[in-house]
Amino acid sequence: MVFLSIANWVRSRGPDEIWRKRRVFKLAAHYIGRRRNCYSVAVRNVHRALVYATKARQLKKQDMIDLWNTRITAACEQHNITYYTLKEGLDRSNIMLDRKSLSDLAAWEPRTFECLAAVAKQKIDYDGFIDGTDRKQPTGVNLNLKDVMLEAWLKENKK
Incomplete structure (x- = not known):
């Protein structure tokens, strides 16, 4: 489209407005009633939905953590x-596993997690580290690294 004067170019809102509205209507296609057909109503609802979607992405990350x-x-x-x-x-033993990996091991491979816990406990005992963050003692079974070693497990399976 060729414009002979700047005034006509400024007043022309055609194609850009059509595509902008079309993008909003595509996002509002699953709504019911005027929320999907009327642009002024649809644009408010689409913007609100996009804000909720942005917040939900952050909340999903926090929920997973x-x-x-x-x-x-x-x-x-x-x-x-x-x-x-x-x-x-684990950090002192140079075993760099993040939360997701550790939780997957805890949920789906408890023997592997048990070995990691034994390694961590053994390293802490060697270093003489005292955990002062949590005064409440856990109520589980005491671990010993020798009990969960791979060689002992292999000997049991060979018999």
């Missing part, structure tokens, strides 16, 4: 070690 922490804490209590002691022992 809370779930991972709960799983790890529960598994740590089974093995008589605190979460802080587990993380500190």
Whole structure:
């Protein structure tokens, strides 16, 4: 489209407005009634929905972190070690696992998590570290690294 004067160019809102409205109507397609057909109503509802979607993404991340922490804490209590002691022992042993990996191991591979907890506890005992963050003692079973070693497990399976 060719414009001979700047005034005509400024007054022309055609194609850009059509595509802008079309984008909003596509986002409002699943709404009912005027919320989907009337632009002034649809644009308010679409903007509100996009704000909720943005907040929901952050809340989903936080919910997953809370779930991972709960799983790890529960598994740590089974093995008589605190979460802080587990993380500190694994860090000192150069075992760099994040929350998601630890929670997956705690939920789906408890023997592997038991070995990691034993390694962390052994490293903490060697270093003489005292966990002062949690005064309440866990009520699980005491771990010993020799009890969960791979060689002992292999000997049991060969028999």
